[in-house]
Amino acid sequence: MLTHIVAIVILAIPDTAGPAAKRSAWKNPTVQNELASYTRTFNEMGIAITQEELEQRVWSAAATWTAWMVVLRTPLRPYTDYAGVRQRWRMFVAPHRHPAKLHIDIKIDGQWRPVYVARSPDYNWRGHQLDHTRTRSMLFRYAWKAYRGSYRHFAKWIAAKATHDFPEASEVRVRWYGFRTPSPEEVNEDRIPKGKFRSTLVFTREALR
Amino acid sequence: MSVVPRSLAGRWARWVAFVGQRETGECLALFRIISGLALLISIGVPAINGLVDGFWVDLAYGGMRPLKPGWLVAALGGATPATAWILVLSTLTAGVGLVLGVGGRVVALIAGQGLMALSGLNTHTRGSFDALLINSLWLLVLAEPTVTLSLPCRYKTGKWTSHQLVAAWPRYLIIAQIGVLYFFTGLHKVSIYWTPAGGFSALYYILQQPSWQFTSMHWLARVYPLTQLATVLAWLFELTWPLMWLALYYRRHPERSGRLRGFFNRFRVRSIYAVVGLSMHVGIAMVMDVGPFTLVTLAFYPSLLRPSEVRLAARGVGAWLTRRRSGSSTN
Numbered sequence: 400m401l402t403h404i405v406a407i408v409i410l411a412i413p414d415t416a417g418p419a420a421k422r423s424a425w426k427n428p429t430v431q432n433e434l435a436s437y438t439r440t441f442n443e444m445g446i447a448i449t450q451e452e453l454e455q456r457v458w459s460a461a462a463t464w465t466a467w468m469v470v471l472r473t474p475l476r477p478y479t480d481y482a483g484v485r486q487r488w489r490m491f492v493a494p495h496r497h498p499a500k501l502h503i504d505i506k507i508d509g510q511w512r513p514v515y516v517a518r519s520p521d522y523n524w525r526g527h528q529l530d531h532t533r534t535r536s537m538l539f540r541y542a543w544k545a546y547r548g549s550y551r552h553f554a555k556w557i558a559a560k561a562t563h564d565f566p567e568a569s570e571v572r573v574r575w576y577g578f579r580t581p582s583p584e585e586v587n588e589d590r591i592p593k594g595k596f597r598s599t600l601v602f603t604r605e606a607l608r
Numbered sequence: 609m610s611v612v613p614r615s616l617a618g619r620w621a622r623w624v625a626f627v628g629q630r631e632t633g634e635c636l637a638l639f640r641i642i643s644g645l646a647l648l649i650s651i652g653v654p655a656i657n658g659l660v661d662g663f664w665v666d667l668a669y670g671g672m673r674p675l676k677p678g679w680l681v682a683a684l685g686g687a688t689p690a691t692a693w694i695l696v697l698s699t700l701t702a703g704v705g706l707v708l709g710v711g712g713r714v715v716a717l718i719a720g721q722g723l724m725a726l727s728g729l730n731t732h733t734r735g736s737f738d739a740l741l742i743n744s745l746w747l748l749v750l751a752e753p754t755v756t757l758s759l760p761c762r763y764k765t766g767k768w769t770s771h772q773l774v775a776a777w778p779r780y781l782i783i784a785q786i787g788v789l790y791f792f793t794g795l796h797k798v799s800i801y802w803t804p805a806g807g808f809s810a811l812y813y814i815l816q817q818p819s820w821q822f823t824s825m826h827w828l829a830r831v832y833p834l835t836q837l838a839t840v841l842a843w844l845f846e847l848t849w850p851l852m853w854l855a856l857y858y859r860r861h862p863e864r865s866g867r868l869r870g871f872f873n874r875f876r877v878r879s880i881y882a883v884v885g886l887s888m889h890v891g892i893a894m895v896m897d898v899g900p901f902t903l904v905t906l907a908f909y910p911s912l913l914r915p916s917e918v919r920l921a922a923r924g925v926g927a928w929l930t931r932r933r934s935g936s937s938t939n
Contacts, residue, residue, distance in 0.1 A: 400627060403750075404784050407743075411744035411792040436800040442791030482749075483724045488792045490736050494813030517818050527657045531732040532899030534659070535770050537672075538821040539734055549732060552673040556662065568618035580816035583809075 403484070406475050411486035414468045415461040422547055425454065428497040499575035501529070501540035502596070503560055505568035514561065516576075525560065532599075542575050550598065558602040571607075574599040630773040631939040635911045636748075637709065637757035639782060640716075642907035643744040644706030648721055649900040651699050651726065663691040663733045664726055673732070680725040687729060695722050706748070709758020713749050720745030737901040743785055744907060751778030779911045783856065786908040787849050790885075794846030802843050808836040812845075820896040839889075846883050856912065865866045880917060882912055 418424055421590075436458075438450040448456075472479070479485055479548075503515040503524070514524035517538070527595040528534060558571035578594025585591060654663060665671035666687035675687040699722030704755040705715035715805040720742055752774040754760055761770045800806035801813055812835040817827045828835055855877040858869045872878075886909065893902040910918055 400781060403781060407785065407788050411788050413792065413796050427694060433800055440800065440805040456854055482746050483720055483745055485739050485742070486788060487739065487788050487794065489796050490793045491792045491810070493812055494801050495817050495819075496813060498664065498819065499816050499819045518821050522825070528659055528662070530897075531654060531657055531659060532735060532737075532897055533654055533663060535819045535897060536735050537730075537732040539816060546732075549673050552667060554851045580813055581826070581829075583812065583829035583832040586826045591826075 404553070406478055410473060410475060410479060410484065414465040415490075416469070417487075418540075418543075418545060419475060420462075420465065422458070423547055424543065425458065427543065429495050431489060432496055433493060439554050451453075461545055491594075494580070495539075496580050497577060498539075498580065499594075499597075501542075501579040502519050502572075502574050502576055503557060503561065504572040505565050506570040506572070507565070507567050511572060514565070517605055525557075525566070529557075542577070547598070551600065554600045555602060555607070558600075559607045562602075562604050562607050569604055571602045572599060627775075627777050628858050629776040630686035630921075631776045631779070632771050632915040633752065633755040633774040634757070634769075634915045634922075635752050635779050635782075635913065636753040636774060637755075638707050638910040638918070639744070639751075639779075639797070639907050640709065640748055641757065642739065642903060642910075643748065644703050644719075644781075645903055646737070646741055646900045646907065647703040647723065647745070648700060649708065649903065650737065651696055651703070651723065653832055655696050655700070660692050660696055661689055663730050664695070669921060673730070675729050678725055678728045680721060681729055692729075695726050696796075698722050699726065709754040709760060712752075712754050716745050716748035716753070720749065721829040726770065735901065736901055737904045740789060741900070741904045744904065746783065747778055747781055750781065751775070753778075754874060770796045782908055782911040783853070786905070786911075789905075790849035794849070797843060808839040811835045811839040815895065820898070822895070822897055825895070841884065842888060844889065845881070849881070852912075857882065878912065882909060885909070 425434075431547050434450050434454050438448060438453050441453070450549045451581045500517040501515065502513060502517075504511045504513050506512075513522045515526070515529055516522040517529070523530075529538075537553070539550075541553060554573035558573060561571040562568060574596050575598050576594050577597050581591050639753070654660060661670055662672045664675075664687065665674045667673055669688050671687065677687050681687055681691055686692060699719055702711075702717060702719035702722060703713045705711040711718075723738060723745065724742050727734040727742070755772040755774055756770045757768055762768050764770075794825075799810060799811070801810035802808070812828055812832060814820065815835070815927055855872050858866075858872045859878060862869070862873050886906070887900045889905055892898055913921070
């Protein structure tokens with residue numbers, strides 16, 4: 400009993416293993432925005448530090464801490480792996496201020512037509528699959544650059560489903576609509592920030608055969 | 609003369625007595641039933657929606673992406689459609705077994721290993737609910753969760769409930785686990801948006817993310833101060849959850865003296881935390897798509913009560929239902 404409690408506490412201690420261990424992920428606008436906000440707060444408190452210095456210091460401290468945690472957890476690996484007592488509780492750690500919505504279009508007679516737009520009641524083709532919690536978890540990741548390869552696999556998979564469901568479609572387009580989430584003031588003043596499409600992938604029916 | 613210091617021997621004796629405590633199995637049974645239902649939703653809904661071949665089958669066999677099989681998937685022949693369906697069906701069958709209380713610990717082990725194999729196979733489709741549910745299923749392997757509110761109980765005793773005693777320590781582990789979850793998730797919240805410097809705006813902005821939404825949440829801008837209050841409450845609730853452990857400890861021995869003990873028991877700290885936690889999870893389920901997470905977490909809450917309190921609550925609900933039924937038949 401005591402061993403189990405000690406194990407789950409050690410396993411639950413925060414670290415930056417996983418996607419956060421990639422320096423490229425720290426260049427995401429959401430992460431940079433966090434660092435900028437912290438830099439501003441420190442400066443207001445009279446601590447002189449630039450955003451670059453803060454990022455470097457946090458990165459070094461996190462890397463050292465995570466390396467120590469890996470050593471501490473090594474004896475627990477068999478219990479973690481075979482009993483399934485993982486304890487990484489990174490839930491709602493930070494709001495993602497620059498998320499993206501998935502858009503899927505099909506081309507019929509030379510015209511693009513939307514069939515799926517995330518969270519749209521009007522364009523909800525295969526919504527039971529694309530809106531499922533597990534798919535949401537996947538798509539949240541795929542909007543990040545680090546998951547480009549997996550996004551391509553997914554896009555091809557869903558495009559093949561589209562050519563099956565819409566035999567009249569000659570092409571399928573899969574893309575992200577990236578945007579900054581609006582502040583309460585922006586919503587109240589009807590100044591919703593405009594986003595833009597990115598990571599556009601187009602598949603012809605022939606290419607999917 | 610003993611070489612063990614007397615104080616150490618005394619502590620060891622107290623520990624043995626603590627671990628040896630026994631109680632009736634209502635809390636563990638509810639934990640089993642709710643966790644079983646959560647497992648059925650967690651794997652059953654993707655299966656019904658035709659996602660098994662996309663999620664848990666390798667790209668080479670028609671899946672969404674290349675997968676790295678764990679030991680169980682490799683032993684079953686790799687991430688093929690046959691393996692995926694064997695795992696899905698055996699895990700679902702184990703889920704039904706858990707709800708009915710059939711098969712004891714073996715069923716919990718099959719369920720846990722099945723869910724672990726599937727969620728580990730495609731880590732992109734897993735959520736925190738998988739990790740917590742796998743933990744729950746392991747705790748059910750350690751416990752004796754089928755002595756009451758189960759088919760075997762009905763078969764053996766002719767009644768759905770039994771007063772057979774089981775080890776109490778698995779329930780203490782359940783309480784430890786939910787505390788670890790809350791406290792460490794609170795520690796992870798290092799974003800400026802969770803702090804006064806970020807205007808306690810975390811929940812407002814999290815709810816603007818499409819990945820959690822059912823529909824547009826722009827309307828929250830009109831009640832922004834409420835979202836700030838909810839941010840503060842959620843953060844404090846998580847970070848101060850270890851106080852709940854203290855509250856539960858103090859409630860075990862209300863006869864002992866102490867001002868802090870008196871304060872905790874007089875102000876019903878345990879009830880306050882339980883009500884805030886339940887409200888928070890129900891609120892989250894109403895405005896966010898978190899899948900089976902709400903159910904997985906709520907399975908832990910009956911263990912915050914003692915089995916005698918669960919029985920008392922059940923009798924209260926039963927009496928209320930009887931009054932309602934007799935009231936409606938009179939009308």
